[in-house]
Amino acid sequence: MSDRNVFVVGLDERNRERLGHLRGAENYRFHGVIEPAEVYDTEIFPIEDMLARAESQLRAFGEPIDAIVGYMDFPVSTMLPLLCEQFGTRSTSLESLLKCEHKYWSRLVQRELIADCIPRFTAFDPFDSQALQHIGEAGLYFPFFVKPIKSSGSRLGFRVDSPEDFAYAVARLCEGIGTISEPFNFILEHANLPENVRTVDGGFCMAEEIIGGWQCTVEGYVFQGEVVPYGIVDSIRYPQVLSFFYYRYPSRLPDHVQEKMQQLTRTIMTHIGYDNAAFNIEYFWDEIQDRVWLLEINTRIAQSHCDLFEKVDGLSHQQVTVDLALGQVPDMPSRQGRFQVAATFFYRVFFVDATVSRAPSAEEIEALEQRYPGTRISVQVEVGTRLSSLPEQDSYSFALAYAWMGADDDAALEENYARLAEQLHFEFEDIVG
Known part of the structure; x- marks a missing residue:
């Protein structure tokens, strides 16, 4: 062969x-x-x-x-x-992919079947001086969240608690939205879109009711019409802010919540008509109301989870993507890895801006990786890097390094990272707090 x-x-x-x-x-x-x-x-x-x-x-x-x-x-x-x-x-x-990636179209499709699991939402033009009024007319009031119709990661997403917050968010959106809206509109030209979606192009934004709770990601795939969720990863944020602290696998959500999310996943991906490809869906579980919210659908595996599956299950879930593309049922192992639990940690600073004057050397990183077996560290900056020049950052912090770690239990995992983080020495100048 x-x-x-x-x-x-x-x-x-x-x-x-x-x-x-x-x-x-x-x-x-x-x-x-x-x-x-x-x-x-x-x-x-x-x-x-x-x-x-x-x-x-x-x-x-x-x-x-x-x-x-x-x-x-x-x-x-x-x-x-x-x-x-x-x-x-x-x-x-392409159309089934855009029913996930075009945030407005995705919400419209979700509302057809799982309206109780999505927030109130509306689309708006950030260049429209009456945008805030239109958002209110759609039944959305402070606080709410705004983001582009098509974005990448957490870029250009803002929580809005006041008219001043909205003015700040809109200024940032108008400044930066073109980098994605123009190429995304090129993609939209190749698709068969309903009229109510065609008029809401990549230059528009979404305003959504604030939802929250325990955040996680369901990784899954569809093979010849069968939707298969195969893993759930918890997304833990830094206290009091929107920035991610770490991703943890496997999830610690209660079994009934995981089952609810898996059923919702099967329902919506079947309805969308997505097939022969991998995806992941981000959810919240509101523990007080025991309510599950669907945050967004991504049309790929989460690359930041590759090491987690490798550490716990024995292989990167890239196995799923390659098998599907070759027309094969994914041959993904389960719980055959070296560790019981794994995480991707984000080492962040919460400046408005700064310049890096010291970053860990290759020798320092190698020593840390050897001190904590199975660990891999990726430093994202070097001396002279202006933090504001880093791509794909959220709106509240800068990720200076990623650390992928595994352990036998959650306590050991968190303790090992805390020790490691103390030894990641960065220094800065020209700090804007």
């Missing part, structure tokens, strides 16, 4: 290493499409040019193309259905 050619949009060395450990990888050849820096380290996405170059590279390949995959949010997620359609490889349809 000849090797199968799998093309990965934005393939970097870390992911190439992970992919090499997958079941069946000895029979696969992984090829990169589009340089990693174009999708990882930038907020500028010339998507029309990227698609043209990707198509040119794939057409020049002299052998069969068996799969085209990716693990990133925008623009990679939205490029995949177009590329897969061009080359006859497996993917969900």
Whole structure:
């Protein structure tokens, strides 16, 4: 049997290493499409040019193309259905993907079936001087949350408690929304959209009722119409702020809550018509009301969870993405890893801005990784980095480093990270508090 050619949009060395450990990888050849820096380290996405170059590279390949995959949010997620359609490889349809990624369309579709599990919402034009009035007319009052119709990570998301907060959020949105709205609108031009969605393009924003509680992410896939949730990851925030502290796997949610989320997942993904692709859904559990809220649907595995599945289950859940793209039932193990629990920790500072004057050296990082077996640390800055230049940050903090760690129980995991964090030495100048 000849090797199968799998093309990965934005393939970097870390992911190439992970992919090499997958079941069946000895029979696969992984090829990169589009340089990693174009999708990882930038907020500028010339998507029309990227698609043209990707198509040119794939057409020049002299052998069969068996799969085209990716693990990133925008623009990679939205490029995949177009590329897969061009080359006859497996993917969900562009329309079903946009029913997840276009936040307004997604809420409209969700409201058709699970209205009790979503917040009140409305779309608004951030450039409209009457936007706040229109939001009120839609029945939304302070506090509420605003975010772009299409965003990436937590970028340009704001809690709004007052007219002053709204003015600040709108100013930031108007300044930054074009970097995604323009390429996202290019994608929308290729889709068959209902009229009430077509008029709400990538330049619009969402206002939503505040929801909250215990946050988690259900990782799942659809294979030939069957929706399969296979893991739930808890998302723990820093106290009193919106920034994530760590992701923990497996979830510690009560069994009945996990079952409710899995059933909602099957219901909504079937209704959307999503098929032959991976996804994840972010939920809240309001423990006081015992109520589950659906926050948003992402059309990919969460790349930040790869190490967690590897540590606990034995393999990165990239296994799911590759198997689906090759038309195979995902061969994902369960609880066969080295650790009972694992987490992705975010080492953050809560400045408005600053310049890094000291960052941990490679030798310091290596020593810490050896001190805590199974740990991997990725520092995101170097001396001279201006924090405001970092891509993909939330609106309240800067993530200076990520630490992936495993342990036998939650207490040991948190204690080990606390010790590690004390030894991650950063210094700053020109601090704007």
